[in-house]
Amino acid sequence: MQKNIQYKGIVIGGSAGSFSLVSKILSQIKDDFKYPIILCMHRLKHIRSGLVEGLNLKSNLPVVEPYDKQKIEGGKVYLAPSNYHMFVEFDATVSLSAEDVLNHSRPSIDYTFSSAATSFRNKMVGILLTGANKDGAQGIFEVHTKQGYTIVQDPNTCDVDTMTKSALQLFSPNQVLTPEEIVVFLNNL
Amino acid sequence: MAGPTINDIREVTALLSKKLGMDYSNYAFSFLRRRFAFVYNKLKVKNTADFITAINDGKILEDFNYYFPVGQTELFRDPSFWRNLRTRILPKLSDEELVFWFPEVSSSAELFSLLVILNEEELINKSKVYCNINSEKRIQEIKEGKIYSNNIDINKQNFKRLELDASYDKYFKEDRDFTFIYVDLLKNVEIIGEHYFKKVPVDKIGMTIFRNKMLYYNQKLQLNAERHIHSSIERGSFLSLGIKERILDENENYYDLYDNGEQIYKVS
Numbered sequence: 001m002q003k004n005i006q007y008k009g010i011v012i013g014g015s016a017g018s019f020s021l022v023s024k025i026l027s028q029i030k031d032d033f034k035y036p037i038i039l040c041m042h043r044l045k046h047i048r049s050g051l052v053e054g055l056n057l058k059s060n061l062p063v064v065e066p067y068d069k070q071k072i073e074g075g076k077v078y079l080a081p082s083n084y085h086m087f088v089e090f091d092a093t094v095s096l097s098a099e100d101v102l103n104h105s106r107p108s109i110d111y112t113f114s115s116a117a118t119s120f121r122n123k124m125v126g127i128l129l130t131g132a133n134k135d136g137a138q139g140i141f142e143v144h145t146k147q148g149y150t151i152v153q154d155p156n157t158c159d160v161d162t163m164t165k166s167a168l169q170l171f172s173p174n175q176v177l178t179p180e181e182i183v184v185f186l187n188n189l
Numbered sequence: 190m191a192g193p194t195i196n197d198i199r200e201v202t203a204l205l206s207k208k209l210g211m212d213y214s215n216y217a218f219s220f221l222r223r224r225f226a227f228v229y230n231k232l233k234v235k236n237t238a239d240f241i242t243a244i245n246d247g248k249i250l251e252d253f254n255y256y257f258p259v260g261q262t263e264l265f266r267d268p269s270f271w272r273n274l275r276t277r278i279l280p281k282l283s284d285e286e287l288v289f290w291f292p293e294v295s296s297s298a299e300l301f302s303l304l305v306i307l308n309e310e311e312l313i314n315k316s317k318v319y320c321n322i323n324s325e326k327r328i329q330e331i332k333e334g335k336i337y338s339n340n341i342d343i344n345k346q347n348f349k350r351l352e353l354d355a356s357y358d359k360y361f362k363e364d365r366d367f368t369f370i371y372v373d374l375l376k377n378v379e380i381i382g383e384h385y386f387k388k389v390p391v392d393k394i395g396m397t398i399f400r401n402k403m404l405y406y407n408q409k410l411q412l413n414a415e416r417h418i419h420s421s422i423e424r425g426s427f428l429s430l431g432i433k434e435r436i437l438d439e440n441e442n443y444y445d446l447y448d449n450g451e452q453i454y455k456v457s
Contacts, residue, residue, distance in 0.1 A: 045343070046268070046350065048432070067435045068404050069411070081433050083266070092445050095217050096433050098401040100262050115219050 007035050007189065008120040009072065009088065011143070013109035013127030013136040015042040017159050019054070021129055021179055021180075026059035026077065028183045031143025033061060035189065036072045038088060040080040042105050042113040042131070048082050055079065064112035066094040087115035103135035122147035125189075127182060128173075129153045131163025140168040151175045151182060195227045197237040201225060204244055205253070215410035224257060224405075231256045254324040259405060260296020263343045264336075264361075264368070265305075267432055268350035270400070270451045275306050275351075278396060278427060278453070284399055286395030286426070287316040292385035292418060293402050294320040294327065297336040298371075303398065304374040305360050309353050313374060319390040321381045328380055338368040386414075389421040397422055401431035412437055419443040419456060428454045 014022060018041055026037075043051055055063045055077070063077040064070075072078060072092045080086035085097040085107050102108035109128075112172045116124055116183065126143035128136050130153060144150045149172035155161035167173070177185060193201070198221045202213040216224075225240075232252055234240045243249045265271050294300055300320060307313040322328050330336070338344060341363055347358045364371050381388050397418060403411045415436055418428065428444060430436070430452040436444045444454035 047347065048269075049266075065433070067433050068431075069408065069435075069437075084433055089219055095219060096404050097220065097259070098261065098404065098431065099223070099259050099267075118219070169357065 005123065007023050007125060008083070008123040009036045009038050010125045010186065010189075011038045011040070011088075011113055011116045011128065012127045012129065013040045013113060013131075013139065013163075015131035015133065015135075015160070015163060017027060017132065018053070018129040021153075023055060024179060025183055025186070026055060026061060026063070028092055028187075029060050030187050031060040032075070033186070033189075034074045034154075036074050037061065037077040038072070038086070038094075038112065038116060039063075039077055040107050040109045040136075042107070042133075043080075043082050043136070045083040045106065046173040051082075052079050066096075068094070068096040070094050072136065078101070080112060082107075085111045087111060088119045090119050092119075103133060105133070105135045108139075109136035110139035114142045117143040117146040117148055120148065122149075124148040125151065127151045127153075128164055129181050130158035130160055132160040133162055134166035137166035137170055140167050140173070144171050144173065149174050151177055151185065153182065154178050193222060193229075193237050198222060198225065201237060201240060201244075204241060208244060208247075208250060209254075211386070215413075216405050217407050220341055220405040224259070228253060228256050238280050251325055255326045258293065258295030258324075259401075261298035261401065263295070263340045263347060264298050264338075265302045265344070265347035265351060266298065266400075267451070268347050270429070270432065271302060271306055271351055273448060273453070273454065274303075274429075275310060277448070279306075279310055279312065282395045282427075284315055286393065287312060288390070288392045288395050289420070290390055290394045290397045291316045291318070291320045292389075292397065292399050294322045294331070295402075296327075297331050297334075299398055299400065300331065301334075301336060301370045301374075302376070304370065304378075305355075306351075306355075308360075309355055316377055317376045317392060319381060319392070319394075320378060321385040321388070322352050322385065323332075323382065323384050325382075328382060331378070331380070332343065332372075332375070334370040334372040334375060336368050336370070337366055338363075339366060341368065344368065385421075386417060394422045396427040396429065398429050400429055401409050401434065403434055404431065408437065412439055414441065415440045422456055424456050426456050428456065430454070
């Protein structure tokens with residue numbers, strides 16, 4: 001990790017099964033965490049509410065489902081809304097899209113990672129968590145190719161390791177960490 | 190996912206604006222990058238140079254108009270919106286205001302969804318629905334009551350969530366990759382074959398349905414679109430956006446929020 005770098009954002013991707021893990025990370029993250037966290041999780045299309053409320057119950061940081069063109073601010077968690085893709089724009093805003101599914105997913109983790117890599121380049125951290133399909137692998141690889149800092153959850157600690165193993169077949173991330181180590185990493189940024 | 194470069198996009202949008210008489214430069218950059226890659230793929234164009242050649246030859250402008258706009262990929266997307274429309278909005282519209290406007294129809298999903306709701310409420314015979322569409326191919330599909338659909342199960346699930354008495358099969362039939370609506374429902378649909386910035390309906394509009402269209406605009410274009418629509422419809426009429434869209438702060442004096450959950454506004 002580059003020391004003293006001012007990151008523009010932390011992007012986390014995981015499938016629906018990563019909910020408890022994301023809850024755990026957000027419950028243990030320090031409450032003065034200064035970077036924005038952009039969170040893309042696979043979720044049911046027709047269930048609009050529940051997930052953000054559930055995460056807010058545990059999280060030390062406020063979790064919001066952003067509107068299109070909403071400004072990204074430090075110390076907040078931005079959760080991709082149900083049935084929309086979520087992108088990071090150059091002007092540090094979120095944009096949403098109802099375009100077709102990618103990798104059978106909307107929101108697609110690949111899209112979020114890819115757009116963040118383009119906008120933030122080396123000033124981001126990408127973290128890929130447990131997941132049951134390959135969506136997210138190509139996206140975090142793009143973070144890597146644009147010199148972003150990349151972390152993949154240790155597949156031995158994943159409920160389902162398809163997503164993380166797909167990523168590890170594409171490239172070698174900066175770190176492969178357990179959930180506990182991911183929390184320590186974030187709190188030391 | 191590496192799409193065209195910034196320079197490619199600048200070059201192509203400038204050319205398209207000249208050829209089609211519309212400003213394409215004010216879409217969100219990430220969208221243009223993605224969408225041009227999508228269009229290149231659909232048109233089997235290898236790169237920007239080939240695309241520019243084809244535009245200059247005039248061969249692909251109609252196909253561009255067909256593929257570039259993003260359409261809804263499912264019927265009755267956000268069933269709660271359609272339930273609210275049925276139970277809360279339609280009773281507020283008087284007979285003379287049963288005029289609907291879709292400023293940008295890029296798939297028939299929203300139009301067909303509305304027609305079903307109107308028919309169920311026995312309002313279809315006294316309704317008028319205007320649609321701006323600038324693709325001849327899309328217009329023909331709508332006249333045939335046809336929509337490409339690879340989401341039949343989702344369509345049926347959404348329909349079930351509407352809590353109507355009717356069955357899905359009353360309105361729709363499937364044939365391979367397409368879903369067909371009974372064309373009788375289209376009798377009061379009037380198509381305006383131009384972009385909504387160029388031509389708007391002359392009738393007094395009761396409700397404008399413009400959901401998930403401004404997602405792809407940048408701030409400047411969204412600002413202009415909201416003001417243009419405001420100037421085209423009467424005070425007190427309804428405007429619905431996508432559930433994750435909002436009227437920009439700069440335009441908050443033009444619209445009053447009527448339903449926060451469904452992002453329905455009233456023109457002020």
